[in-house]
Amino acid sequence: MYKGIAASRGIAIGKAFVLDQEDFPIKKREITAEEVEKEIVRFREALKHTAEDLLHMKEKVSHKLGMKHARIFDAYLLVLEDPVFVEETIENIKKNHLNVEYVFNQVLGKIVHVFKAIDDEYLKERSKDIQDLGKRVLRYLVGEEKETLAHLNEKVIVVASDLTPSDTVAMREENVLGFATDRGGKTSHTTIMAQSLEIPAVVGLKNLTQRVSAGDVVIVDGTQGLVIINPDETILEHYYDEQKKLKKEEKELKKLSSLEAKTLDGYQFNLMANIEVPEETDSVIKHGADGIGLYRTEFLYMNRSDMPTEEEQWHAYKKVAKAVYPKPVIIRTIDLGGDKFLSSEGTPQEINPFLGLRAIRLCLKHPDIFKVQLRAILRASVLGNIKIMYPMVSGVEELQKANNILKDVKDDLTGENIPFDENIQVGAMIEIPSAAMTAEILAKEADFLSIGTNDLIQYTMAVDRVNESVAYLYEPLHPAVLNLIKRVIDAGHKENKLVSVCGEMAGDPLITLIFIGLGLDAFSMGPTAIPKIKKIIRSVTKSEAIELTQKIFNQTNTTAIKRLIKHINIEE
Ligand code: PEP
Ligand code: MG
DSSP states (O other): OEEOEEEEOSEEEEEEEEEOTTOOOOOOOBOOTTHHHHHHHHHHHHHHHHHHHHHHHHHHHHHHHOHHHHTHHHHHHHHHHOHHHHHHHHHHHHHHOBOHHHHHHHHHHHHHHHHHHSSOHHHHHHHHHHHHHHHHHHHHHHTTOOOOGGGOOSOEEEEESOOOHHHHHHSOGGGEEEEEESSOOTTSHHHHHHHHTTOOEEEOOSSHHHHOOTTOEEEEETTTTEEEESOOHHHHHHHHHHHHHHHHHHHHHHGGGGSOOBOTTSOBOEEEEEESSGGGHHHHHHTTOSSEEEEEGGGGTSSSSSOOOHHHHHHHHHHHHHHHTTSOEEEEOOOOBTTBOSSGGGOOOOSOGGGSSOHHHHHHHOHHHHHHHHHHHHHHGGGSOEEEEESSOOSHHHHHHHHHHHHHHHHHHHHTTOOOOTTOOEEEEEOSHHHHHTHHHHHHHOSEEEEOHHHHHHHHHTOOTTOGGGGGGOOTTOHHHHHHHHHHHHHHHHTTOEEEEOSGGGGOTTTHHHHHHHTOOEEEEOGGGHHHHHHHHHTSOHHHHHHHHHHHHTOSSHHHHHHHHHHSOOOO
16 A cells, blocks of 8 residues: 555556556457467567566676676576576467467566565566566567556556646546556646546555556555555445545535535635646536636647647537536636646656746746637637636736737737637736735736646745655745635725635635634635535634634744634534
8 A cells, every 4th residue: 555645536447557668558469360379479578688688688788797697587588498487488378369568567566466475675676687588578579659548448556657738638437437647746746637537536645556466456445545455345335435425525515516616605616627628627527617717728739749730729619618618617728837838748848847938927027829729719709708817927028018018919800800808807816925915916907817826835845846745845834825815806906906815725624714714705626626625615603713713823833724624514
């Protein structure tokens, strides 16, 4: 059992599909009786090539380090000739009429398991050598093709060192039961994507990929942040029961979708949804959102070698606006950079990409790219329910510069007689401390403010949001973070501007009362979190929330704040 960071709620149980740089797709294929001999010959060839490689390595090592060290290769060569390795594979090909790489991989998995189960650290470690050896053989059998999520052809738990947003975009999500990754934190994009797809996930598991083999049975408990490999019957049964219970609970919560997010003393809040792709609008509607508070448009640009055209973007934005009309859609202009890149080739070599050319900075540097997106958004705005929002604004000059470009684009459209919403609202995201500290000035220039707490925490605490080694410092309830949020809400209200929170904090039930107490206008979160937050809002009064918030702001540290919050018995 391994403990990681609970990234996306729910329980998934299934076979592991291990995705790492070293892996390649092992496809299962039935073969005819005539093909059996061919497969066996392929197997013998692969063994021969692997043995040749090992001999070659042995020579090199003995040259460099002496014969003593080179002897390890003799042991490897012996394993390659071992009847369990060789005979069992050949027998199974004959018996089951399946392709060699699949059969060999199964045999390999079995041997590795036997070694892993031995109660001796040295022998346990040898399982890695055997796995490595097996991979060498497999590489000859399947060629060098790299494993990608586009190859999934059965329902699996994806285990990976990390998943780039482009990995997740390429995957066939209907085949993904759950995610478990070595790296990542509460707000890395694997987490956000898993939440939006309603796939259970645990991240930050350090070296899980080295402990799981393809085909292992894995339980992903995304609520507790646990991953269990090859569980026994009792554990498995317990988790099947839990899975059923959770599904029932979710059904209950969804019944709330048509009810208002109103406190017992009559204060209403807007519960909006965050989306990454237009396909999510179904989920937005199903979970009873009051609109879309954050549409992360950069996902349109990722996992491809070209830029999306104005036409393509226009279609996507129009589709989303139409799907939720008359409810509003806040389209965030591209937030590329950080951990979201166009494609692996387009990845800039920045030492600190999160502090680099990201989001609005990138757009201001490349107005040609920015203008295409703004034209597409404006053209899609004719229905009147679209708003624009700029990410990562660091101060008022950036907001003004972006607005000047927007004005140019509007003038162009007017000149071309192309209709758009002349009164389109434009907001700024507050996710950098410098923006939070100057929120009063930004609130004068912007039509609304939206606090991106994922980044605001990252930049306030100086903690990389995807680095699990410092994840313990990534603390939404740090007094500094709470003070900045309060400051932004107050600044917005002073200028009569609506303020929302669209980072993951908005969907955290433990924090809901604080936001109510601070007078936040709107919460925007993954659609699945909405019913839970709505239930909390409907079960409290604003005055009790204010009272709690005052107490919280009197605390000097996170531990004390957490203690206070946990004391409150929220009926979930
Ligand atoms: C945020 O930073 O809180 C946010 C909502 O934006 P993203 O997670 O896309 O960076
Ligand atoms: Mg952000």
